[in-house]
Amino acid sequence: MSSSDSRDPTGFAMALLNKLAQTSALDKLGLRKPAERAVFEATKTGFRTAGHVNRAFARKRRKGGTPARVASAPRKGIFDLTPTEDEQMLVDAVTEFAAKVLRPAAAEANESCRATDDVLRSGVEIGLPILAVPEDLGGISTERSAMAGTLVAEALAKGDMGLAVACLAPGAVSTALSLWGSDEQQATYLPAFTGDDVPAAALAITEPGPLFDPLDLATTAVRDGDGYVLNGVKSLVPRGADAELFIVGAILEDRPALFLVESATKGLTIEAEPSMGLRAAALSRVALKNVRVGSIALLGDTDAEAYTDCVRLSRLAWCALSIGTAQAVLDYVIPYVNEREAFGEPISNRQSVAFMVANIGIELQGMRLVTYKAASRAAQGKSFDREVALARRLCAEYGMKIGNDGVQLLGGHGFVKEHPVERWYRDLRAIGLIEGGVLV
Amino acid sequence: MINLETPKKFRPLIGQAHQVAVNLLRPNSRKYDLLEHAYPKELDMLAAMIDGMSDSGASTGAGASGVRRSEEEPEDDRVKNGSNLASVLSIIEMCWGDVGLLLSMPRQGLGNSAIASVANDEQHERFDGLWASMAITEPGTGSDSANIATTAVLDGDDYVLNGEKIFVTAGDRCDAVVVWATLDKELGRAAIKSFVVPKGTPGMNVERLEHKLGIRSSDTATIRFENCRVPKDNLLGSPDVDAQQGFAGAMATFDNTRPLVAAMAIGCARASLELTKDLLAEAGVTIDYDRPALTQSAAAATFLQMEADWEAAYLLTLQAAWMADNRQPNSLEASMAKAKAGRVGSDVTLRCVELAGSIGYSEHELLEKWSRDSKILDIFEGTQQIQQLIVARRLLGKSSAELK
Numbered sequence: 078m079s080s081s082d083s084r085d086p087t088g089f090a091m092a093l094l095n096k097l098a099q100t101s102a103l104d105k106l107g108l109r110k111p112a113e114r115a116v117f118e119a120t121k122t123g124f125r126t127a128g129h130v131n132r133a134f135a136r137k138r139r140k141g142g143t144p145a146r147v148a149s150a151p152r153k154g155i156f157d158l159t160p161t162e163d164e165q166m167l168v169d170a171v172t173e174f175a176a177k178v179l180r181p182a183a184a185e186a187n188e189s190c191r192a193t194d195d196v197l198r199s200g201v202e203i204g205l206p207i208l209a210v211p212e213d214l215g216g217i218s219t220e221r222s223a224m225a226g227t228l229v230a231e232a233l234a235k236g237d238m239g240l241a242v243a244c245l246a247p248g249a250v251s252t253a254l255s256l257w258g259s260d261e262q263q264a265t266y267l268p269a270f271t272g273d274d275v276p277a278a279a280l281a282i283t284e285p286g287p288l289f290d291p292l293d294l295a296t297t298a299v300r301d302g303d304g305y306v307l308n309g310v311k312s313l314v315p316r317g318a319d320a321e322l323f324i325v326g327a328i329l330e331d332r333p334a335l336f337l338v339e340s341a342t343k344g345l346t347i348e349a350e351p352s353m354g355l356r357a358a359a360l361s362r363v364a365l366k367n368v369r370v371g372s373i374a375l376l377g378d379t380d381a382e383a384y385t386d387c388v389r390l391s392r393l394a395w396c397a398l399s400i401g402t403a404q405a406v407l408d409y410v411i412p413y414v415n416e417r418e419a420f421g422e423p424i425s426n427r428q429s430v431a432f433m434v435a436n437i438g439i440e441l442q443g444m445r446l447v448t449y450k451a452a453s454r455a456a457q458g459k460s461f462d463r464e465v466a467l468a469r470r471l472c473a474e475y476g477m478k479i480g481n482d483g484v485q486l487l488g489g490h491g492f493v494k495e496h497p498v499e500r501w502y503r504d505l506r507a508i509g510l511i512e513g514g515v516l517v
Numbered sequence: 518m519i520n521l522e523t524p525k526k527f528r529p530l531i532g533q534a535h536q537v538a539v540n541l542l543r544p545n546s547r548k549y550d551l552l553e554h555a556y557p558k559e560l561d562m563l564a565a566m567i568d569g570m571s572d573s574g575a576s577t578g579a580g581a582s583g584v585r586r587s588e589e590e591p592e593d594d595r596v597k598n599g600s601n602l603a604s605v606l607s608i609i610e611m612c613w614g615d616v617g618l619l620l621s622m623p624r625q626g627l628g629n630s631a632i633a634s635v636a637n638d639e640q641h642e643r644f645d646g647l648w649a650s651m652a653i654t655e656p657g658t659g660s661d662s663a664n665i666a667t668t669a670v671l672d673g674d675d676y677v678l679n680g681e682k683i684f685v686t687a688g689d690r691c692d693a694v695v696v697w698a699t700l701d702k703e704l705g706r707a708a709i710k711s712f713v714v715p716k717g718t719p720g721m722n723v724e725r726l727e728h729k730l731g732i733r734s735s736d737t738a739t740i741r742f743e744n745c746r747v748p749k750d751n752l753l754g755s756p757d758v759d760a761q762q763g764f765a766g767a768m769a770t771f772d773n774t775r776p777l778v779a780a781m782a783i784g785c786a787r788a789s790l791e792l793t794k795d796l797l798a799e800a801g802v803t804i805d806y807d808r809p810a811l812t813q814s815a816a817a818a819t820f821l822q823m824e825a826d827w828e829a830a831y832l833l834t835l836q837a838a839w840m841a842d843n844r845q846p847n848s849l850e851a852s853m854a855k856a857k858a859g860r861v862g863s864d865v866t867l868r869c870v871e872l873a874g875s876i877g878y879s880e881h882e883l884l885e886k887w888s889r890d891s892k893i894l895d896i897f898e899g900t901q902q903i904q905q906l907i908v909a910r911r912l913l914g915k916s917s918a919e920l921k
Binding site for chain 2: 150151152153154155156157158159160161164224288289290291292293385388389407411414415423425426428431432434435436438439440442443444446447449450452453454457459462463464465466467468470471474
């Protein structure tokens, strides 16, 4: 109920009746147990658990060494919309992965609120977690790969956005370590991501609450000896229950900063947070209560530079995801409206239908070009705050509209789960509000 | 390599165009808006300067004629940034100055683009230096340009033209008009050809000039053709009536000119955005790119959405021009650019008037003028609805018979 609603006596009786009816119906039909199990399965981890414990990240004492960083992409000065050969090869491989692995697994993953181990393993095999990791540290990156990452995220989300997020979540952490990690942090954490047994990991920025602003966090970090104590709650964290390493955004001395938090740290608890969409990404809340981390935990600077770039690059990744899913909508509705007949002819012979398709095409290409511009600027080491902001506005606004129109074009058939458009409708709504989770 | 920055080599061109806009167009903007139908004589000097720049090669082929696609095979498969992109970028700057005055620029008419697009080399040379306007629309035919009634009948070495054309931009001031006429109405769209008719040809009369909502510095003429004879060599392209080729040839002009009109809308809207941003800053509203729009003021959030839509329109337009430069078919992208830029142009300029309040609505500033000027850009060279039809047909794989 919203705050303006109140229950009068009749309302109370109805609420009670509702409860009784549910109870007796469930019991009479023997449905109580299955119903409970469904709730349990959907939330997977039960109500609240401690962080996943699997491995220990052995500290590599190399303090003071030089971290590995890749250089910016070259600046050619020519307007060009052609991907490089390397990027094209990557996109082709990921497109096939998205079509053959993600799309067929999407409906089931949506129901079970998780990606299967097979899917996640395949994602690791095609190199998603090491895309932005420098070659010197076991990755494949020789120059700043924001553009490649954008193209890859787009291609993945054409298969399924929820699964794309699940597959990309560890890469967000390895990318952040590559971009801002110290020598010690890279030596301690990156080897796990470049090996065969890649841990689940997540970038946790979003917090629960209306009008969330990632520059104005409620989560705090306070210096304590040579370490920090963190308090706060993070929301919509992908694969939180399985994650072994988090990067958490928190305010340190009035400025937002990034902190590495291992899941086994005392005071960290996880709660499943099934949401409207992105269910395959196993979204979670991560609560930090007096979580004490060492001096190694602070990732990047304390001037909010790394943090702000992180927020921007994460938004960029979400834009890329929205483009992929919006393209999936367009590719799906075109044959549908051409084949579906009403009043004796294909419904696409009508302007009201055809113009909706045209506008999906127009706005989608606009979203794509502005996102690419932001990505190429990021890769070239130019400022990209403006471009990311504009891309995000477009992708939030028109991504939602494309999801909405996708369902509308299928009519009642769009509303049922026989078609994937209702899932895309739910997934595309995330773009305007979600922060963190993915990174390019 | 994907890169959507303004090409380095066009920066001097853009700088020049911007100087023209600042020093010549803006100072005359209000004057000729109020003095509708007065000839903006300041532009003659400017046109001479632009011609000089073309001759010196400094303009890299920008302008209305910059849309010509060379028949020669490109010497290599490297990515080109050529005259289509240059034209779009310079038009954006000029229309940041004034759309109406850009449309009144001698020798920069849409007819020049048509000649550049479909003329053979002999014609291209013969009509070089002419200021050519474009006459398509008729009193009974607007968007349905395949249905035109103006006729051209071959008589000896001449075609004889009969009919009435309206909404001819620069129709009074130009040196020649590119007229669409049908060789045989029975044969449908394939029989529609374009003819270059020099001013002063007997039988061609400018009947009146329109009084308009915007672009008032640009003259919009009604021209009547009565037994108007033009040499048959003035038919642009091939005189054959080929069901496959005919109309497509004439329509191909639009693939080149639509990005130019989109560029006009982008330039005009940018003028509104820039001034509005300054006015908002004076009122204490600044735009923060990093904070979510919804946590900022409604004015800032509105501005962010407008700027985002503008950026999409801008890049769609650059894309269409870039494809033309690289000899890729761009009908779909040209129409996408025109559709987006056309509606963004109107939306942005009108909303900026609202944000600026009475300063926006009164003639103290040019905001109200820009919101009048921009409206035509969502209409001519194919309305919003025509662009959507084209985009829809392309995406859905439909003919004009199936999707009417």
